[in-house]
Amino acid sequence: QAHSLKRGTIQDLKCTTKNMLVWDCTWTPPVGVSPATVKEVCIKDRLHSCHRLESTNIKIAALSPGDHEVTINYLNGFQSKFTLNEKDVSLIPDTPASLSLSADLSSSTLHLRWNDKGSAFPYPSNATWEIKVLQNPSMEPVKLVSFNTTLNGQDTVHHWDWASELPLQCATYSVGIRWYIDYHRFSGYKVWSDWSLLKNISWTPNSETNVFPQDKVILAGSDITFCCISQTKVLSGQIGKTFCPLIHLYGENVAIRIQNISVSENSGTNVVFTTEDNVYGTVVFAGYPPDVPQKLNCETHDFKEVICSWNPGRPTGLVGPRNTDYTLSESISGKSVTFKRFETLTNESYRLAFQMLPGQEIHNFTLTGRNPLGHAESAVFINITERVAPHVPVSLRVKDINSTVVSLAWHLPGNFAKINLLCEIEICKASSEQEVRNATVKGAQESSYLVAVDKLTPYTLYTFRVRCSTETFWKWSKWSNEKRHLTTEA
Amino acid sequence: MSQREGSLEDPQADSSISFLPHLEAKIRQTHNLARLLTKYAEQLLEEYVQHQGDPFGLPGFSPPRLSLVGLSSPSPSHAGLPLSERLRLDAAALGALPALLDAVRRRQAELNPRSPRLLRSLEDAARQTRALGAAVETVLAALGAAARGPDPEPAASAPLSPASSASGVFSAKVLGLHVCGLYGEWVNCTEGDLSQLVPGG
Numbered sequence A: 001q002a003h004s005l006k007r008g009t010i011q012d013l014k015c016t017t018k019n020m021l022v023w024d025c026t027w028t029p030p031v032g033v034s035p036a037t038v039k040e041v042c043i044k045d046r047l048h049s050c051h052r053l054e055s056t057n058i059k060i061a062a063l064s065p066g067d068h069e070v071t072i073n074y075l076n077g078f079q080s081k082f083t084l085n086e087k088d089v090s091l092i093p094d095t096p097a098s099l100s101l102s103a104d105l106s107s108s109t110l111h112l113r114w115n116d117k118g119s120a121f122p123y124p125s126n127a128t129w130e131i132k133v134l135q136n137p138s139m140e141p142v143k144l145v146s147f148n149t150t151l152n153g154q155d156t157v158h159h160w161d162w163a164s165e166l167p168l169q170c171a172t173y174s175v176g177i178r179w180y181i182d183y184h185r186f187s188g189y190k191v192w193s194d195w196s197l198l199k200n201i202s203w204t205p206n207s208e209t210n211v212f213p214q215d216k217v218i219l220a221g222s223d224i225t226f227c228c229i230s231q232t233k234v235l236s237g238q239i240g241k242t243f244c245p246l247i248h249l250y251g252e253n254v255a256i257r258i259q260n261i262s263v264s265e266n267s268g269t270n271v272v273f274t275t276e277d278n279v280y281g282t283v284v285f286a287g288y289p290p291d292v293p294q295k296l297n298c299e300t301h302d303f304k305e306v307i308c309s310w311n312p313g314r315p316t317g318l319v320g321p322r323n324t325d326y327t328l329s330e331s332i333s334g335k336s337v338t339f340k341r342f343e344t345l346t347n348e349s350y351r352l353a354f355q356m357l358p359g360q361e362i363h364n365f366t367l368t369g370r371n372p373l374g375h376a377e378s379a380v381f382i383n384i385t386e387r388v389a390p391h392v393p394v395s396l397r398v399k400d401i402n403s404t405v406v407s408l409a410w411h412l413p414g415n416f417a418k419i420n421l422l423c424e425i426e427i428c429k430a431s432s433e434q435e436v437r438n439a440t441v442k443g444a445q446e447s448s449y450l451v452a453v454d455k456l457t458p459y460t461l462y463t464f465r466v467r468c469s470t471e472t473f474w475k476w477s478k479w480s481n482e483k484r485h486l487t488t489e490a
Numbered sequence B: 001m002s003q004r005e006g007s008l009e010d011p012q013a014d015s016s017i018s019f020l021p022h023l024e025a026k027i028r029q030t031h032n033l034a035r036l037l038t039k040y041a042e043q044l045l046e047e048y049v050q051h052q053g054d055p056f057g058l059p060g061f062s063p064p065r066l067s068l069v070g071l072s073s074p075s076p077s078h079a080g081l082p083l084s085e086r087l088r089l090d091a092a093a094l095g096a097l098p099a100l101l102d103a104v105r106r107r108q109a110e111l112n113p114r115s116p117r118l119l120r121s122l123e124d125a126a127r128q129t130r131a132l133g134a135a136v137e138t139v140l141a142a143l144g145a146a147a148r149g150p151d152p153e154p155a156a157s158a159p160l161s162p163a164s165s166a167s168g169v170f171s172a173k174v175l176g177l178h179v180c181g182l183y184g185e186w187v188n189c190t191e192g193d194l195s196q197l198v199p200g201g
Helices: B022-052 B077-080 B085-112 B115-140 B169-195
Strands: A012-016 A020-025 A038-043 A049-052 A056-060 A067-074 A079-085 A097-104 A109-115 A123-135 A140-151 A157-163 A172-182 A216-219 A224-228 A234-239 A242-244 A245-249 A253-258 A269-275 A279-287 A294-300 A305-311 A325-330 A335-339 A348-353 A361-372 A374-383 A392-401 A404-415 A420-429 A434-442 A445-453 A459-470 A483-486
Touching: A012 A079, A020 A079, A038 A123, A097 A172, A109 A172, A109 A242, A109 A269, A123 A157, A172 A294, A224 A279, A224 A305, A234 A253, A242 A253, A253 A269, A269 B169, A279 B169, A294 A361, A294 A374, A305 A361, A325 A348, A335 A348, A392 A483, A404 A459, A420 A445, A434 A445, A483 B077, B022 B169, B077 B085, B085 B115, B085 B169
Parallel strands: A216 A279
Antiparallel strands: A012 A020, A020 A056, A038 A049, A038 A067, A067 A079, A097 A109, A109 A157, A123 A140, A123 A172, A224 A253, A234 A242, A234 A269, A245 A253, A269 A279, A294 A305, A305 A348, A325 A335, A325 A361, A361 A374, A392 A404, A404 A445, A420 A434, A420 A459, A459 A483
16 A cells, blocks of 8 residues: 655555456545545546545556556645555455356265456466365365466356365365466556355255265275264264274264275175164275277178177176176277177177178277276277188088099188188098198189089098188188098999 | 865864865965975075175174065064955065065166076066965965955055165165065965965964
């Protein structure tokens, strides 16, 4: 504030500003002079303006930097003079505006949103915010946080989230916020705004549910607090068979704090509070997020569908509705398929069938595993023609061409029209002589294939079987059933 | 000793009562089924408890008191009621239990999907309870007792819900425990009531 130059008595002239554009100045009139007898205020600025006035408060446009002489004339001829400088002015912004407070009970998280009204301030300015969370009824701040933002000349909505250790249902919470502004061209005092009116969390308690959180899924190894809202004295609190020290909240309400929780059984870990007249409980599911799917392998048996299989990796400890869902998406076709299981199967049975688009060879697969604790993904980029594992050849038939040559025919389900098949024919003589011959055949759609086998011994019992793969080899099919055949006499 | 269809006015007062052979066989068969289910019910309760995690099953643990919409335990005064009334109460309870046991199985299928034996036991219990209820109804009909007096309407399709509205997993576990307990109580009660009808029983 500025001090009067005359008449020896200190008359404080205090100026504040909310936005550095308008100064709100008040002063104390000399002893014996009534505030209502003010006649005018004159300010020696560029304009040397005078303002007629009848009170000891005046709002003036912000003055330029430097000293300014202020003269106050009273009706009775009395005069006060002040020297006013921006340095004497306090910048006290209004309490933060349009506050909204919401609570996500499932995650015990408070969401605070407010608008900085940045358009009302010169910019860029630095805003420092302070938020306090009070836990009723003790009204002790359980959280006090401070952080900075920049006012950029526009109204900006800010968010602040706070995850409470104690479930929000266990106490009532209030939140307040205040701030101050630091503008490099303002030389006056930077002062906190008032605290905003406290915002309370409101939720309608279900009179029957006394223990919180209910049915929470959390990461194994983390810490968690459970509370019991009770009208009667709580005698004990336990997790599984382990009793825990009770933490008093207020009234008969208590809490227990669990550290480094271990993985739950399938049906979850029970948390039980015993009171004088009843027993209340909840269940917590402690587990892991999905592991990165391992050994993701995608192949086709028939060029109709791609079969992707994988190993889920580390068990998550979560089953049923909390089990891991898998989604296989293919970016080129934009298609995806989902794998939902209520029951966790043994590792090798994780597979998904993806209907191929005719003619699409390149596939860019991403397999995403998701459960309540997170997600993980694996990707594979393939040319499906290089990932063919044909079905087992069926309907193997042998026909004599002559005493040393037979024709072998078999059926191979699938659409191999665009590729060549590489097949192996195993020829066994009764005398356990065994020979394997290769045969390349032009692929076809849902077709049977025919190969001549020569240089056989007449009137000899042979056993034939066949398996196939593709020229761009990936895997053999299984061997077909064996076919016994006696060649004709020479 | 006269052979007659038999009546349930008060069998104790007339110990020489005898039923037609096919009815006696039906009563004996129903009684045997009830006795068998009493044993199964004990096994089911034990198996159920094992799958809910501590402190279920621990000596010091007494589960919360929950009252169930649609079914309660046999009342202490049950034994004092006329036999026909007791059998009709048994039949009504046996009529309500399958839906409750099914509801418990569905919830356990979420919580214990990797425990097929428990799920199968719950499924069997529902089916067998239905069979026992039908058998008791048949006995009552044969004895002409079924028609007399209003049937205590079984809340056959009673959803599994406690009288209170708490619906968390813990409540579901406790509710399932309660249903398995009721299942045991009512088949045991039925077995006791039927034993009064079994000649020489």
